[in-house]
Amino acid sequence: MNQWEVVIGIETHAQLSTVSKIFSGASTAFGAAPNTQACAVDLALPGVLPVLNKKAVECAIRFGLAIGAQVAPKSIFARKNYFYPDLPKGYQISQFELPVVVGGAITVQVGAGDKAYEKTVNLTRAHLEEDAGKSLHEDFQGKSGIDLNRAGTPLLEIVTEPDMRSSDEAVAYAKSLHALVRWIGICDGNMQEGSFRCDANVSVRRPGQPLGTRREIKNLNSFRFLKEAIDYEVRWQIETLEDGGRIQQATVLFDPASGETRTMRTKEDAHDYRYFPDPDLLPLVIGDDWVARVRGELPELPGQMRERFTGELGLSPYDAGTLTASQEMADFFESTVKVAGMANAKPCANWVTVDLAARLNKEGKDIADSPVSAAQLGGLILRIADNTISNNIAKKVFEALWHGEGATADEVIEKQGLKQITDSGAIEKLVDEVLAANPGNVAEFKAGKEKAFNALVGQVMKAAKGKANPQQVNELLKAKLTA
Numbered sequence: 001m002n003q004w005e006v007v008i009g010i011e012t013h014a015q016l017s018t019v020s021k022i023f024s025g026a027s028t029a030f031g032a033a034p035n036t037q038a039c040a041v042d043l044a045l046p047g048v049l050p051v052l053n054k055k056a057v058e059c060a061i062r063f064g065l066a067i068g069a070q071v072a073p074k075s076i077f078a079r080k081n082y083f084y085p086d087l088p089k090g091y092q093i094s095q096f097e098l099p100v101v102v103g104g105a106i107t108v109q110v111g112a113g114d115k116a117y118e119k120t121v122n123l124t125r126a127h128l129e130e131d132a133g134k135s136l137h138e139d140f141q142g143k144s145g146i147d148l149n150r151a152g153t154p155l156l157e158i159v160t161e162p163d164m165r166s167s168d169e170a171v172a173y174a175k176s177l178h179a180l181v182r183w184i185g186i187c188d189g190n191m192q193e194g195s196f197r198c199d200a201n202v203s204v205r206r207p208g209q210p211l212g213t214r215r216e217i218k219n220l221n222s223f224r225f226l227k228e229a230i231d232y233e234v235r236w237q238i239e240t241l242e243d244g245g246r247i248q249q250a251t252v253l254f255d256p257a258s259g260e261t262r263t264m265r266t267k268e269d270a271h272d273y274r275y276f277p278d279p280d281l282l283p284l285v286i287g288d289d290w291v292a293r294v295r296g297e298l299p300e301l302p303g304q305m306r307e308r309f310t311g312e313l314g315l316s317p318y319d320a321g322t323l324t325a326s327q328e329m330a331d332f333f334e335s336t337v338k339v340a341g342m343a344n345a346k347p348c349a350n351w352v353t354v355d356l357a358a359r360l361n362k363e364g365k366d367i368a369d370s371p372v373s374a375a376q377l378g379g380l381i382l383r384i385a386d387n388t389i390s391n392n393i394a395k396k397v398f399e400a401l402w403h404g405e406g407a408t409a410d411e412v413i414e415k416q417g418l419k420q421i422t423d424s425g426a427i428e429k430l431v432d433e434v435l436a437a438n439p440g441n442v443a444e445f446k447a448g449k450e451k452a453f454n455a456l457v458g459q460v461m462k463a464a465k466g467k468a469n470p471q472q473v474n475e476l477l478k479a480k481l482t483a
Helices: 054-066 167-183 223-242 288-297 302-313 317-323 327-340 342-362 374-385 391-402 409-416 424-437 439-446 450-463 470-481
Strands: 005-015 078-081 091-094 105-110 117-130 134-136 145-147 154-160 196-205 215-220 250-255 260-266
Touching (some): 054 288, 154 167, 167 223, 167 302, 167 327, 196 223, 215 260, 302 342, 317 342, 327 374, 342 374, 424 470
Parallel strands (some): 215 250
Antiparallel strands (some): 005 196, 078 091, 117 154, 134 145
16 A cells, blocks of 8 residues: 555535525525426526526635635636436536636645644635536436426535545545635535535555546545545555556446445546537626625634634644634634633633533534533633632533533532632641541552552542542642651
């Protein structure tokens, strides 16, 4: 495997968050009865003409600005010709030679901990196009049904350079792109409904050799399937080449049940689609004033926020990356810090990304539906910081807040009598009692057994019902044992 280099490029279709379709006034709402949201333009009835949706263009401009790309002052819509039952016109309106967005890059974090690293994925282009309808095979016996509700839905197709070298890098890129399009409000990112679909172009080569023949894995609608499909395809290509075979350029599908890819058709090239400018649509001209207005409406971007979190709040790049994985999590964290104070930014990050995230994941909840609010969590972290409670007691308070047993951390602490014992005289008394009652542990510690010290700490905490300040307990015990 080390004798081979993996080369991956990704094409993503992001369904744009518009109320109507890209060239007609029909609704884009998901879940309607088949063929109830397809108007005369979508059905390609004779004499109809497309009219471009301005909101779709603004979505493309927002994306171009967010990735540092060039927003083309002039782009052209083209007809991509192919015949398929769910494409009534016999062609798809897309962009080919002159796309609306050119270049740009997305920097992603791959891996975690000591093995984490940053990877910059360069983008080739992003272009506007219309979606096709949908063929339904499972609902009929011996025939297929055609639902044209999706026909004409606006898409932004986002194409990378072949910059990724592993499935981990591909997944990190896809997750970052998914977060970005949701962050800037151009796509809802619902993968189950097909709003965000990835195609992975995969090839292998010997290091230093020209690019190998690629195969395109179509319509991957989950990050897990993206990783599994790439990993299988890489193994298959390497085994095929090592057995003396050759790779034929093809479009393949991934079967989640078997974990394998299978060939759907040999891959078409651009000339097979007979692209030519659409005579019904004028060139798309985007002026500097339009771009400037959209730029002024952009929110703070994930990359900018990561830099602020590391620079102003002193967070690690990993923590900053995790917190900006979604706007909802970033907003929750910032609201928590607002209550707990900037000095407690690191504990806030830990609670949001570890304790809260684990509990939400366990119960299948989104952070927007968290039973513990940012204000409540910030109040809890304040009480840890001022030594009112210990970290262990904080977990009990968090649990009570989760179940609605108090409006604030202070209320829970007061109601349940959880305030930490910090009186050194009271703690010293408990330490003396434990030392007197456990001469065996004392002797073991003096004989050099460190575990005996931990046992004594546990006894003191047990006697204090978990409410003694752990740091004070440790300091007093050590002082008395080494006196």
